[in-house]
Amino acid sequence: MTEQQHIVTDAENKMRIDKLLAEVNADVSRSQVQSWIGDNLVFVNGQNVKGNYKCRLHDQITWTIPEPKPLQLTPENIPLSIVYEDSHLLVVDKPKGMVVHPSAGHQSGTLVNALMYHCDDLSGINGVERPGIVHRIDKDTSGLLVVAKNDSAHSGLAEQLASKDVERKYEAIVHGVIDHETGMIDAPIGRDPSHRQRMGVVDNGKSAVTHFRVLKRFANFTHIECQLETGRTHQIRVHMRYIDFPLAGDPKYGPRKTLEIDGQALHAKSLGFTHPDTNEWMHYEVGAPEYFQQLLDQLEKMY
Template identity: 55%
Template sequence: MEKHVFVVDESDKGARIDKYLSEIFVDKSRSFIQGLIEKDGIEVNGKIPKSNYKLKTFDKIEVTFSEPEVLNVEAEDIPLNILYEDADIVVVNKEQGMVVHPAPGNYNGTLVNALLYHCTDLSSINGIIRPGIVHRIDKDTSGVLVVAKNDEAHNKLSEQLKDHSMKREYYALVEGRIKNDKGIIDKPLARNKKDRLKMGIVEGGKRAVTHYEVLERYNGFSLIKCVLETGRTHQIRVHMASIGFPLVGDPLYGFKKQKFKINGQMLHAKTLGFIHPTKNEYVEFTTELPEYFRTILDKLRKE
C-alpha cells in the first residue's frame, strides 16, 4: 500500500480535485483518479470527496494506492490473431464466439486467458479479471481491439475512449432494406429494467450516438457501416433494433425467425484507430470480415 499526503496552497484554490491529482500523478488519468475516489482511496480533511470537489486553501488530501491484486486467472495456450504488438500494446483480431474476459461461471477460454499465456506483462488497472482490457466487444462480435501492457498505456487509451477520439468502425448485416443512405441514431441507453441481460432505450440513460451508412442492399437485408461516437454496451445492436433494422442473428434484439444458421449477431469491429500511447502518432488497424460473414454476403449478392 502506497500513501501520499498533500496540503493545498493558495495557487491551487478552486481547482477540481480530480484534475489537481492527475497533474501531480502524471501517469494517472482523471478517470483513474475518479475511480480511486469511488473506491474510497482519496480523502480530503478525513472525508471522501466527490470528483468535482473544488479545493480550498489548506485542504489536507490523502491518497492511498492499493497494491495490485495478484492475478489468479489461468494462462491458456489459445491461438491469437495478433495484428500488432510492441512494448506497450497488443492489437488483436478477436474471433466470433470468444469471450473477452472471465466472469462468474466462465473463467476459461477467454481472450484474457490467451493473453496471459502470450504476454509477460499486462496493465493492472482493471484488476485480476480484466488485466490489460481497455475496451471490449461482445462474445459473438468479431474484430479488432487493443490491449494495454502497462498502466501508462492503459490510461492514455482510456482517455481517448472517454473523449471519443478513438476511431471505431463496425460492419453489420441487418434485417430489411434501409432506404436512407446515411443516418444518425442519438438515443440514451441503460439496463432494461425487465430483463437485466438486455440494454434498452431509456430516458435518463447514458447518451449514445451511432452513425450508420448503407454499403450494400440485398433482398430483405442491408450491409451497413457503423461509426461509434460513444461506446455503450450493445449500442449498435440496440440502436439498429430501435429503428426497425435489428442485426441478423442477434439472439437478444433480433427477429426470432432467422434465415441463416449462425451463432450470434453479424457484427464485426472492422477498423480501430488511435494515438499510440508512447509514440504519440496515429495508428490504424483494419481487419477483413470473417469467412462466415463473407459467405453469407456472397449468397445474398447472388440472389
C-alpha cells in the same frame, strides 16, 4: 450470502422459475440460477422446487445469492491473431465466439487467458480479472481490440476513449432494407427495465451516438458500416433494433426468424488511436471473417 425475495406478477404467471429469476437478477444467467436451485438456495412458498417449475400468480420466491468464488486466471496457450504489438500495447483480431475476459460462466478459453500466456505484463487498472482490457466487444462479435501492457498505456487509451478520439468502425448485416444512404442514431442506452439482461433505449440512460452508412442492399437485408461515437454496452445491437433494423442472428435483440448463424452478424473492422507513448496515429483494418462473407454471398444468390 444475500437473501432476495420476489412476488410473482400477472405477467410472470406460468413462467419457468429459472427464466424468471434470470430476468429479475441483472447479469445472472439461467445456468447460474439452475446451479442455485441445485444447491437448494431457491424456495417457492417455503419449499424447494426444480428448475422447470412453472410459477403461479402471487407465489413468494426467496433465494440466496452465494458469495462469488474468486476467479482462477490461468494462462492458456490459445492462438492469437495479433495485428500489431510493441512494448506498450498490442492490437488483436478477436474471433467470433471468444469471450473477452473471464466471468462466472466463462472461466477459461477467454482472450485474457490467451493474453496471459502470450504477454509477461498486462496493465492492472481494470483489476486482476481484466488485465490489459481497455475496451471490449461481445462474445459473438469478431474484430479489433487494443490491449494495454502497462498502466501508463492503459490510462492514455482510456482517456482517448472517454474523449471520443478513438475511431471504431464495424460492419453488420441487418434485417430490413434501409432506404437512405447514411444516418445517425442519438439515443441514450441503459438497462432495459422490462428485461434485466438486456440493454435498451431509456430516458435515464447514458448518452449514445451511432453513425451508419449503407454498403449494399438486398431484398430483405442490408449490409451496413457503423461508426461509434460512444461505446455503450451492446450499443450497435440496441440502436439498430431501436430503429427497427435489428442485426441478423442476434439472439438477444433480433427476431427469431433470421439467417442461420450463431450470434449477431457484427464485425469490428477498423480501429484508430494515438499511440499513448509515441503520439503517433495508429490505424488498423481487418476483413470480415469467412462466415460473414459467406452470408453476403448467400444473400447475393438468394435475392
